[in-house]
Amino acid sequence: MGGLNYTMLDTAKLSTAELYGKTLTDLADDHPEIVGLTADLAKSTKIGVLGEKYPERLFNLGIAEQNLFGAAAGMALNGMVPFVSTFAVFTTMRALDQVHTDICYQNLNVKMIATHGGLSFGQAGTTHHCTEDISIMRSMANCKVIVPADGMETALAVRAAYETPGPVYIRINRGFDQKVYDSMDYGYELGKAVELHEGSDLTIIACGSAVWSAREAANVLEKVDGIHVRVLDMHTIKPLDKEAVLAAVHDTRRIITVEDHNIIGGLGSAVAEVMAESGKACAFKRLGVPDTFSIIGLHEDLMAHYRYDMNGILETARELMGADFEEDNDWDDEI
Amino acid sequence: MSERYDDVYYTNRVFLDSVLPVIKPVVDGTASLQKAWEGKTGVCQISCRTDDGLDGTHFLIDDGSLTVKRGVFEGKVDVELVFKSRVHLNNFFKGKQFPFPAMKGIFGGRGMFLPFMKSLLAMGALLAAKEPPKDVNDQRLLVKCMFFLLSSGISTLNKLKHPKIHSWTSASPDRVYAWAVGDDEELSAFIRIKAGNSKASRGKYTRSMPFFTMRFDSVPSALGILLSIDDMIESTVSGKLVMEGGPEYGSQLGDHMLLIGSLIQ
Amino acid sequence: MGLEREEYLRLDNKARELRKLIINTVVWAGSGHVGGSLSSIDILTLLYYKYMNIDVKNPEWEDRDRFILSKGHIGVGFAPVLADKGFIEKELLETYNHTGSSLGMHLDKNKVPGLDASSGSLGHGLPIALGLGLSARLKGQDFKTYCLMGDGECDEGSVWEAAMAISHYNLTSIVPIVDRNRCMIDGRTGDVMSLEPFTDKWRAFGFEVLEVDGHDLHSLSDAIETAQTAVDKPAVIIANTKKGCGVEFMSDDYRYHYASFDAEKAEFCQTEIDRYHDMRVKG
Numbered sequence: 001m002g003g004l005n006y007t008m009l010d011t012a013k014l015s016t017a018e019l020y021g022k023t024l025t026d027l028a029d030d031h032p033e034i035v036g037l038t039a040d041l042a043k044s045t046k047i048g049v050l051g052e053k054y055p056e057r058l059f060n061l062g063i064a065e066q067n068l069f070g071a072a073a074g075m076a077l078n079g080m081v082p083f084v085s086t087f088a089v090f091t092t093m094r095a096l097d098q099v100h101t102d103i104c105y106q107n108l109n110v111k112m113i114a115t116h117g118g119l120s121f122g123q124a125g126t127t128h129h130c131t132e133d134i135s136i137m138r139s140m141a142n143c144k145v146i147v148p149a150d151g152m153e154t155a156l157a158v159r160a161a162y163e164t165p166g167p168v169y170i171r172i173n174r175g176f177d178q179k180v181y182d183s184m185d186y187g188y189e190l191g192k193a194v195e196l197h198e199g200s201d202l203t204i205i206a207c208g209s210a211v212w213s214a215r216e217a218a219n220v221l222e223k224v225d226g227i228h229v230r231v232l233d234m235h236t237i238k239p240l241d242k243e244a245v246l247a248a249v250h251d252t253r254r255i256i257t258v259e260d261h262n263i264i265g266g267l268g269s270a271v272a273e274v275m276a277e278s279g280k281a282c283a284f285k286r287l288g289v290p291d292t293f294s295i296i297g298l299h300e301d302l303m304a305h306y307r308y309d310m311n312g313i314l315e316t317a318r319e320l321m322g323a324d325f326e327e328d329n330d331w332d333d334e335i
Numbered sequence: 336m337s338e339r340y341d342d343v344y345y346t347n348r349v350f351l352d353s354v355l356p357v358i359k360p361v362v363d364g365t366a367s368l369q370k371a372w373e374g375k376t377g378v379c380q381i382s383c384r385t386d387d388g389l390d391g392t393h394f395l396i397d398d399g400s401l402t403v404k405r406g407v408f409e410g411k412v413d414v415e416l417v418f419k420s421r422v423h424l425n426n427f428f429k430g431k432q433f434p435f436p437a438m439k440g441i442f443g444g445r446g447m448f449l450p451f452m453k454s455l456l457a458m459g460a461l462l463a464a465k466e467p468p469k470d471v472n473d474q475r476l477l478v479k480c481m482f483f484l485l486s487s488g489i490s491t492l493n494k495l496k497h498p499k500i501h502s503w504t505s506a507s508p509d510r511v512y513a514w515a516v517g518d519d520e521e522l523s524a525f526i527r528i529k530a531g532n533s534k535a536s537r538g539k540y541t542r543s544m545p546f547f548t549m550r551f552d553s554v555p556s557a558l559g560i561l562l563s564i565d566d567m568i569e570s571t572v573s574g575k576l577v578m579e580g581g582p583e584y585g586s587q588l589g590d591h592m593l594l595i596g597s598l599i600q
Numbered sequence: 601m602g603l604e605r606e607e608y609l610r611l612d613n614k615a616r617e618l619r620k621l622i623i624n625t626v627v628w629a630g631s632g633h634v635g636g637s638l639s640s641i642d643i644l645t646l647l648y649y650k651y652m653n654i655d656v657k658n659p660e661w662e663d664r665d666r667f668i669l670s671k672g673h674i675g676v677g678f679a680p681v682l683a684d685k686g687f688i689e690k691e692l693l694e695t696y697n698h699t700g701s702s703l704g705m706h707l708d709k710n711k712v713p714g715l716d717a718s719s720g721s722l723g724h725g726l727p728i729a730l731g732l733g734l735s736a737r738l739k740g741q742d743f744k745t746y747c748l749m750g751d752g753e754c755d756e757g758s759v760w761e762a763a764m765a766i767s768h769y770n771l772t773s774i775v776p777i778v779d780r781n782r783c784m785i786d787g788r789t790g791d792v793m794s795l796e797p798f799t800d801k802w803r804a805f806g807f808e809v810l811e812v813d814g815h816d817l818h819s820l821s822d823a824i825e826t827a828q829t830a831v832d833k834p835a836v837i838i839a840n841t842k843k844g845c846g847v848e849f850m851s852d853d854y855r856y857h858y859a860s861f862d863a864e865k866a867e868f869c870q871t872e873i874d875r876y877h878d879m880r881v882k883g
Contacts, residue, residue, distance in 0.1 A: 067761035074731020251544040321508040333535040335356035
């Protein structure tokens with residue numbers, strides 16, 4: 001359990017990706033079977049940090065992603081625990097046949113750390129964005145899917161990935177995320193959502209970079225509108241914390257999901273599945289990239305443009321509070 | 336357009352819309368009254384003369400079963416108490432029994448005069464209690480009736496745009512406030528408010544968790560507060576009363592309950 | 601150099617047995633990838649009955665030699681080998697392709713002992729072999745990893761990605777073997793997507809090329825031994841074979857990539873196999 005001591009200061013300086021590299025290296029100190037693989041993105045994904053301390057344990061296989069994931073599978077077959085890093089768009093699309101057939105189908109102990117998820121690499125344009133990966137990886141049997149909210153949570157997720165057998169997909173950003181957690185001791189558990197704000201008027205379920213926006217929105221709604229919002233950091237998309245969703249449906253009857261991802265197939269859809277099967281009425285809205293290929297811009301500007309930043313969430317929350325889902329025609333008192 | 340009413344009108348409407356209807360749960364919860372109504376069919380009414388006619392609440396009886404209806408019955412009424420004015424009605428139900436209202440149907444009321452008067456007096460006696468009734472059934476009945484009339488009374492005042500109540504509902508998003516005793520299914524009521532609208536309902540709100548619940552741990556605890564014997568703060572501290580939701584909302588609701596109380600006593 | 605006569609006869613006889621078992625398995629399965637199975641079986645025989653360092657009683661033995669059936673569709677060709685060696689019950693072959701069976705068109709590592717990786721999607725095997733080779737070196741293990749691919753399979757870019765990396769890391773413990781039967785589903789490889797100059801390509805990717813007749817046990821044996829001792833660069837064995845080898849009417853015919861036989865035809869195949877092997881051992 002040792003070796004993972006980070007203060008707020010560390011995470012303030014480190015982007016999500018850098019913390020990943022550091023965490024992995026610390027884990028590698030204690031576990032010789034951990035190896036790293038990348039496709040010419042050692043520096044960008046920060047897995048290069050592992051290579052600095054253990055050069056013989058970091059394998060750069062050049063710009064060949066299918067080979068990268070096939071090789072990771074081969075290493076896992078020989079008892080290693082490979083951490084494979086490349087951009088999310090390449091992990092889940094370029095190399096999906098390997099991810100699906102070699103890793104998930106054979107249920108191998110490969111940990112896929114996909115960086116530059118969502119629109120975090122805004123200026124690079126669509127070829128380097130990834131707004132489909134949660135949707136894709138959710139449908140891979142045997143695979144766990146985690147989208148941590150900030151640097152701290154990434155460190156915890158990386159450790160949880162090592163401790164959880166089988167394929168794990170962790171999606172992080174390019175870095176420089178807003179801080180959500182001040183310490184590691186908030187009770188992180190794979191598959192259990194974290195309640196960041198209490199309330200029973202409405203629930204916001206978010207993952208990744210949207211978590212900070214959600215929490216900020218909740219603070220504003222409380223102060224300005226007197227609306228009490230429950231905020232859930234749903235860091236594990238698969239297995240989803242169904243109980244938390246059902247509780248939100250029952251207790252608040254209004255849910256907004258927010259993700260740096262297409263509104264089709266990601267967190268929003270996962271929550272909708274639970275909601276729909278519960279058979280209970282619930283007002284619902286998914287915020288995220290509205291089924292389009294994104295324009296170019298800085299991450300924050302893009303989230304604002306597609307209305308899933310803090311302001312977008314505020315707008316939607318206020319709208320939802322006025323929405324009907326219970327009969328509004330009969331206001332006669334029972335006598 | 337908000338018509339400003341005076342307290343007489345508010346009080347009168349609370350009696351007609353919220354207090355009188357409580358006759359039904361009293362009858363349903365009292366064996367001797369049920370027996371008295373057995374086999375009876377017809378219409379009973381309580382009304383008062385107003386500036387432009389008559390206002391009242393009537394009861395449709397069908398083979399001993401009562402249905403409460405607001406307003407004046409269009410047709411022949413078998414038993415009726417007619418008050419000279421709204422003030423007359425108010426005073427009567429506040430406890431000033433003289434002068435009596437005019438009574439119709441003492442003999443020709445298809446045998447309903449006696450049961451009706453008995454029921455009315457039973458309700459009056461129950462609600463006039465300054466202390467908890469001795470009989471356990473009566474205690475439960477009293478709590479139930481108070482929950483019903485309070486939720487309904489608040490809603491009535493809202494519909495009349497009583498400034499204190501209406502400002503509360505206007506600003507509110509869709510929320511449900513509930514009253515409960517432990518997990519008791521019977522002793523429960525709630526009111527749903529949304530952007531100026533309100534609806535009082537009996538029983539438990541099951542669609543989801545109410546925004547706020549005033550939950551008493553027992554019937555005696557409930558009576559303590561409802562009969563203004565105990566202090567709300569003390570009851571909360573001692574655990575007799577639990578505010579499920581923000582305490583500010585609890586105190587708001589408490590204020591509205593006191594308002595109803597002050598009008599009808 | 602080649603094999604001693606006695607050993608040669610033993611191995612050829614085993615290949616004959618396995619060919620017959622393949623035909624039976626295809627019948628039990630209802631249908632199967634018979635052509636590619638028959639073209640590969642001589643290679644498989646040499647690996648499993650002479651060269652590979654494995655332990656039937658310990659299929660997960662850490663230091664065993666690995667075999668990746670990258671041309672995973674010849675499950676009906678490989679399962680008989682595993683059954684005959686004793687990794688799985690021979691009776692299991694009779695349930696091939698049946699609902700709920702552990703044996704299907706493409707073999708599943710999590711269901712079949714003795715299998716080192718699941719396969720079926722072409723182009724996946726060599727990258728997996730790369731991973732095995734890299735981890736072996738890291739852990740100080742010295743097992744060999746043989747990877748059997750089809751030639752049509754070499755259309756896949758991932759094969760060349762792996763080849764590039766194997767050469768870059770000089771992983772001489774990995775031995776890719778190409779079953780060059782010059783046939784694929786839609787026709788001959790030369791007509792669909794030509795691979796020539798094939799051996800040049802492998803040389804350009806940094807491999808020593810060992811080109812042999814894939815049905816001559818002597819030259820195959822020499823090639824495997826040479827590959828096993830590679831030092832300066834990894835070696836690839838290009839085995840020139842005939843699809844459907846052993847049964848005259850199927851031999852070198854791309855249409856027998858996948859086929860089905862009735863009892864009579866199957867019986868005929870068995871006699872043809874005998875005829876083929878009788879001729880082979882003579883010469």
